[in-house]
Amino acid sequence: xxxxxxxxWPGITLxxxxxxxxxxxxxxxxxxxLRPDFVALTVLWFCLLSPRMTGLLHAWGAGIALDAFxxxxxxxxxxxLIVITYVATKLRLQIRxxxxxxxxxxxxxxxxxxxxxxxxxxxxxGHPVTDWRRWLAVPAGAACWPLxxxxxxxxxxx
Amino acid sequence: xxxxxxxxxxxLLGGPxxxxxxxxxxxxxxxxxxxxHRQHHLAVIRDWLSAVVYPVQWAVQAPFAAWTSVRESFxxxxxxxxxxxxxxxxxxxxxLRQMRYEALERENQRLRTARESTSRVVQRTLVAEIVRxxxxxxxxxxxxxxxxxxxxxxxQAALDANGIFGQVTRVGPLSAEIILISDAEHAIPVQVSxxxxxxxxLGTGRSGQLSLPYLPQNSDVVAGDLLxxxxxxxxxxxxxxxxxxxxxxxxxSQPLLSIAAIPLAGLDHDPExxxxxxxxTIVEPEPAAAPEAPAPQPAAExxxxxxx
Numbered sequence: 473x474x475x476x477x478x479x480x481w482p483g484i485t486l487x488x489x490x491x492x493x494x495x496x497x498x499x500x501x502x503x504x505x506l507r508p509d510f511v512a513l514t515v516l517w518f519c520l521l522s523p524r525m526t527g528l529l530h531a532w533g534a535g536i537a538l539d540a541f542x543x544x545x546x547x548x549x550x551x552x553l554i555v556i557t558y559v560a561t562k563l564r565l566q567i568r569x570x571x572x573x574x575x576x577x578x579x580x581x582x583x584x585x586x587x588x589x590x591x592x593x594x595x596x597x598g599h600p601v602t603d604w605r606r607w608l609a610v611p612a613g614a615a616c617w618p619l620x621x622x623x624x625x626x627x628x629x630x
Numbered sequence: 631x632x633x634x635x636x637x638x639x640x641x642l643l644g645g646p647x648x649x650x651x652x653x654x655x656x657x658x659x660x661x662x663x664x665x666x667h668r669q670h671h672l673a674v675i676r677d678w679l680s681a682v683v684y685p686v687q688w689a690v691q692a693p694f695a696a697w698t699s700v701r702e703s704f705x706x707x708x709x710x711x712x713x714x715x716x717x718x719x720x721x722x723x724x725x726l727r728q729m730r731y732e733a734l735e736r737e738n739q740r741l742r743t744a745r746e747s748t749s750r751v752v753q754r755t756l757v758a759e760i761v762r763x764x765x766x767x768x769x770x771x772x773x774x775x776x777x778x779x780x781x782x783x784x785x786q787a788a789l790d791a792n793g794i795f796g797q798v799t800r801v802g803p804l805s806a807e808i809i810l811i812s813d814a815e816h817a818i819p820v821q822v823s824x825x826x827x828x829x830x831x832l833g834t835g836r837s838g839q840l841s842l843p844y845l846p847q848n849s850d851v852v853a854g855d856l857l858x859x860x861x862x863x864x865x866x867x868x869x870x871x872x873x874x875x876x877x878x879x880x881x882x883s884q885p886l887l888s889i890a891a892i893p894l895a896g897l898d899h900d901p902e903x904x905x906x907x908x909x910x911t912i913v914e915p916e917p918a919a920a921p922e923a924p925a926p927q928p929a930a931e932x933x934x935x936x937x938x
Contacts, residue, residue, distance in 0.1 A: 492683075493690045496763040504767045528648070532655045536662075540679035541687065542765050543800055543807045546672055547662035554659070558652045597667045599815060601768040603835070 479628045484526060487514055487624065488534050492541055505605050508613030511538050512586045513620050515553050516579060519560050520567055521621055522628060531557035545597045552589035556582045572618060580614035677778070680802030687773060687805070691762040752867050754907040756780060758788075760900060761805065770813035770837060772796070774903065777804045782905055785865055789904045793871035793894035794818065794859055798905070810897050811872065812837050820872050821860040825850050828860050831872060831891060837898040840873050842889040849887065851878050857891055867908045 491514040499507060511534050518526040535550030542549075560567065560582055567578050587610050594601055665671040758774035765771045776782050778801045788795040788808050796810040809816050814835035820842075821828050827849055831840045845851060855875040861868025873891035880887060 489686060493686055496687060496765065497690055498694060498762045498764050501767075504764055507764075507767070528651050528655055532659070535659075536679075537683065540676070540683045543680075543771065544766075545663050546666040546676065546679075547659035551656060551659035551663070554652060554655045558648065561648060593663065597663065599769075601814075601835075603768050606768055 479522060483628070484518065484530065487518075487627065488530070488537070491534075492537055495538065496541055505608055506612040508609055508616045509583060509586065510620075511535070511549070512553060512556065512583055513579075513613055513616060514624075515557055516560055516582060517620060517624050519557050520564055522624070527561065528554050528557055544599075545593065548590060548593045548597075551593065552586045555589060556586045559585070576614050576617050579617045580610060583610045583613045676800065677802050680777075680800065680805060680807075684802060684805045687761060687763050688775075694762055752906045752908045755789075756782070756905045756907075757902055758782075758806070758905055759902045765807070768835065770796075770810035770816075770833060770835065770897065771799075772808045772810060772903075774806050774808060774905075775804070776905065777802045777806050779803050782806045787866045787906050787908075789870060789906055790895045790900045790902075792896060793873070794866055795895040795897065795900065795903050797865055808903075810837070810893075811895070812840060812893055812897055818866060818872060819860045819862040820857040821868075822851055822875075823856040823858045825855075827851070828862065831857060838892055840891040840893055842875075842891060843886060845887045845889060847880060847882070847885065847887060851875060851887065851889060853877055867906060 488511070491510040494510040495507070515526075515531045515534055518530060531553040532550050535548075535553040536546065538549040538553075539546050563578070567575060570578065584607075587607065591601070591606065662672070666676070756776060758776040758780075761773040761775055763773055765773060774788075782798060782801050784798055784801055786798040788797060794811055796808045796813070796816070798806050799809045800807040810833065811818050811831070812833040812835070814833050816833040817830050819828065820831045827845065829842050829844050831842050834841055840857075842851075842857075853875050857872045857875065859866040859868055859870045859872055871894045873893045875889055875891045877890045878887060879889070
């Protein structure tokens with residue numbers, strides 16, 4: 473654990489807003505499909521690896537903000553994010569001890585769960601998106617995990 | 631919990647409190663979803679939230695917008711001259727058409743007065759710029775920089791220079807979300823311009839494609855036919871171009887044709903659009919107007935119902 477870190481609530485808020493911004497950043501169409509769920513990755517990093525861990529409330533707030541950003545049913549991403557945060561928090565000690573590759577696999581599973589919940593709520597609220605390409609964001613997100621952890625660790629230790 | 635003592639929180643969270651918190655927050659989320667989706671109670675909160683997130687959305691696209699404007703201001707003289715010549719030619723052609731149009735409009739007005747039906751032409755327009763953010767790759771939505779402070783309302787029609795663009799689904803104080811006619815949840819009542827046949831054009835979820843699944847086998851539609859808005863339902867002003875038929879598939883084993891069309895509006899590259907106001911209070915009592923489907927108020931809802 474790093475003793476000295478500047479990750480107070482301002483830092484947490486800043487990283488969360490940056491993740492939200494990355495979620496709507498205009499990208500070319502082929503890349504847009506591969507865009508990882510940066511908010512989910514950020515929330516997972518905060519509850520798994522961050523020197524200052526956040527909990528369900530942070531995940532929920534980030535989810536509500538994401539819902540407002542993307543104009544979907546309010547509470548959709550919030551619900552998905554608190555569920556994966558709950559699972560990640562429960563398994564935190566194991567996941568932290570995993571070697572990088574195994575950790576990435578767990579992250580992929582969590583991202584899949586997140587995407588599945590969003591997909592489910594999409595369907596339940598009558599806006600089904602059945603395009604198979606929506607699942608491409610899951611492996612793309614897992615592939616970004618090492619990058620995100622490196623980046624955020626630097627930010628936290630700055 | 632004070633921000634100045636970063637490690638003041640316990641290392642191990644969890645225990646029964648965690649499950650309890652999950653349950654509370656999950657219930658809260660579910661409550662929000664139901665209130666938002668089923669009862670539309672959260673309009674005020676949504677407006678407020680969109681006002682909060684709009685600055686970030688704006689900031690995300692600001693560098694791109696700045697780059698575009700820098701590029702434009704350094705456009706070469708030759709380019710500007712060429713554009714000027716083209717615009718002058720366009721202007722001449724448009725003015726010629728305008729002359730004819732005004733005469734026709736007067737005549738139309740007179741005929742309508744004789745029939746005692748109100749015309750529904752666009753009365754007022756507002757130019758809105760599209761904020762270049764990607765809301766969702768699998769939904770055809772756009773964010774524009776005008777909101778309720780400019781008088782934008784839910785269900786308002788949006789057009790561009792070439793045709794119908796979409797309608798407003800959500801309005802914040804400074805921004806509004808628009809569902810494009812190509813969104814898979816959108817449906818627009820149209821008319822085949824050549825024959826007058828009325829039907830509904832559904833979005834497909836891909837920006838360059840519409841589908842017309844409700845025309846019977848014996849209807850007279852060929853590739854190249856222009857589709858214009860029929861004005862049924864009152865969301866869109868009648869008579870504006872929507873799309874052009876690209877292919878008509880006649881499968882004798884099916885009762886209905888499967889027709890594909892391309893939207894005429896530049897759905898994925900328009901820098902700005904027009905929001906329009908028109909008088910939609912009077913529905914024309916035309917004898918042939920028995921619609922194939924109930925005139926969709928928010929067309930999107932009707933489409934969902936139709937496709938189950």
